[in-house]
Amino acid sequence: MIRAQTEWIVTKRGGRTASFDASLIGRAISNAFRAELNLADNQPLDDEIRMEIPEMVESVANEIASAASSDAGIEVEKIQDVVEMMLMRRGHYRIARRYIVYRADRAKLRALRASTDLADESDTIKSTTPRFHVILTDGTKTPFDEARILARLSDACRGLEGDCSAEALLEEVMRSIFDGISVEELYRAMILAARTRIERDPAYDTVASRLMLKIIYNDALGNAPSDVNELNQLYVDRFPQFLSDGIEAKRLTPDLHKYDLNRIALALKPERDHLFQYLGLQAIFDRYLLHIDGRRIETPQYFWMRVSMGLAIQEAGDVTGRAIEFYNILSTFRFTSATPTLFNSATLHPQLSSCYLSTVDDDLDHIFKCVADNAKLSKWAGGLGNDWTQIRATNSHISGTNGQSQGVIPFLKVVNDTAVAVNQGGKRKGAVCSYLETWHMDVEEFLDLRKNTGDDRRRTHDMHTANWIPDLFMRRVREDAEWTLFSPNDVPDLHDLYGQAFEQRYAEYEKMTETGELKLFRRISAVELWRKMLTRLFETGHPWITWKDPSNLRSPQDHAGVVHSSNLCTEILLNTSRNETAVCNLGSVNLKLHIVDGQLDLGMLEETVRTAMRMLDNVIDINYYPTAEARNSNTRHRPVGLGLMGFQDALLAQGISYASMQAVEFADASMEAISYFAILASSELARERGRYESYTGSKWDRGLLPIDTLDLHEKERGVPIEVDRQTRLDWQVVRDSIAQNGMRNSNVMAIAPTATISTIIGVSQSIEPSYKHLYVKSNLSGEFTQVNLLLVDDLKALGLWDADMLEALKYYDGSVTEIDRIPDDLKARYLTAFEVEPKWTIECAAHRQKWIDMGQSLNLYLAEPSGKKLHDMYMLAWERGLKTTYYLRTLAATQVEKSTVDVNKFGIQPRWMKNASASGDIQVERTAATLVTPGESCNLDGDCEACQ
Structure with a gap:
């Protein structure tokens, strides 16, 4: 039993005394447990801990009873020492450590507040006169006001008090305070305090x-009023000044004055600022909002309206009405333009296009012209794809000098270094992908370009690479036949041939090697070369696997040239030549937002797609073209690439698992609807604005839609493409419209990665399955804890979201499949990318591809890679008729140390601790485990995004 507390006198700091109160010890111990277990303030401790705390309090009380002097009492520091020792004796070493940290933090708070009374070490917050000062933006000092900070935090927590605590946030902020802290640093401390608690409860993301x-309002509006009406009025009043400031600073075009600015300002919807999640706001703040001398002059809605005005600037008729129409689609997140458009719309240099593709001729002048073009295009935020197949191979004869060529590799080193030297407008790193056909004699050295070993003068560590593979090679692999490598100057027509024409000519060249007509060649096993391609892909992430024949045989523009490569992200498939640098203008539909009451809302989707297609078409005429070849190609063919994002979220909104036939059927149906509305919209634009210049003779003109070309490809390949051809919509309407009006755009669809724009609007990336449900994302804006909000909502609905669940998610690396508390149906819906069998990702992509006139940026995930699995996966992608693939992502042999998780609590070995062995017909030369995760290897903004 504890002696009567009134007999003990506790000596406080500063000499004040008070009667001993055992409840304060219990509170301090509880706080230490909560901090260590990462519990929210309103979450209870588990029963075992709650039952033990009274025992610990009694143990402490009985120990200090003998030490307490009836005259002098006992010092508060001595009580805290006893608490520490008691925790360690009971085996709670980590809690004891947390308690020590807690004491140190409390000491700092006392110093900050210069207080002599902290209410017996309780958590009560009291405002006192501080000894610290804040440096204002004009350089003056003002006393630090704790009450003001608490008021701001309370305002941010309004309506979320059940999940968020302003007082707890203030405690975190106080730990970062120092004398002379700037206002900006103080604001960052508040945001950081909320960010660190997002994993406890996603409500802190709203905070x-x-x-x-x-912060944004203070910068752009000069004030951040809490009153909604006052803010709305300020939004309207400041808009004309924003435009004037931007024009005067030469950040905006003076042409914006042509709009009815009063009508534009009244159309702004400030409440839509709250549609952003925190990471989206941080992304646009860091890289998208216009600034003058570091001060942002745009609010989020000014940003969307500025983009909309820039896209409508050459509209005929009611230009203001069109801008407002575009704004209502963009600001509600139904559709988002690609990053170059968001960067540069309505500026003096409106380079709004995403991707540039070029073909390099076997001519020294043209080689270095293309390198210079790369620099110009990269400067204005363009992602680059170069076709290098025409460059003669190593040791081939140079007639002009009577010497021997060094091949293509040295030139690719120059391309690599140019991409590093010239970044994308100072906002993200320059990036280029070089393509080479599989029959080029330098292909084996090309495969090694990204290796970390070997002659560094023949390595390109910062450049992407991709194989451009004919169907004939894939059939030779299946047949375990030989493959012949040539120098392009000896077989110049192979570059422009595809399908059966390529196969016939290739066979003729092989016969010429037998007769001695061709001297420079090399024969190798197709399987051995395929093995090396997959091995390098596994080891280095490059070269990517892309296919020449489906890209050409299904191209609407087969009458006007040849597709020689894809782009930086492998979704754009356009003709290129010496005189034409292909350009594509991208944007993506937010598929998640078009799921209403568990179904795809076709009416909303049609409206979104029609407006989106108009915006994309406008880009072509507004665009600033860094090279004449780019202008020539884009204005002649007018291609656009409408894609999608939020596919995984759309599945979850319908209760569908990615690993299911339901997902495949939804991929099919949703892409059919997008294709239907996009093609129809382009045809309607042709009626209004005229057909694109090279329309005559195109597949559109010949009555062939993307769905029709699948049979053409199958016939040329000679191998069945096992994808059904079913349709759900009345396509005769589209066919009739094209027959009558033609098409405004040569190409209309491409699915880009959308890494950054999906982050901005807070949906899952492109067509990707969820990477993990809890992870830290790194980009140029910093590191951010990402929690799957949909999963948290479902767990909360079942009463399962608590500290134990959070700890389990950490232990299992963001996966739910091994957490026993979670129901099986929820586990099936929330599989992560590495838990979805690759066949499901490929089947979904194949059923989309039949509707798409270009391609998809398709990442493939493999949790336990082996040679056989890699072979089977990429062979299935080819057999299903896919045109391209993107990154191969595999898991590392080890994962991050679980330093904040009690691993002994779980008692089983998670899958991430199990070793995977490589086996199968094709053995992988595994020198080191490879982990390619979102945020690596893209050389752009840390988001694995290129064209976006």
């Missing part, structure tokens, strides 16, 4: 977003 908006 961080509100705090971020305050």
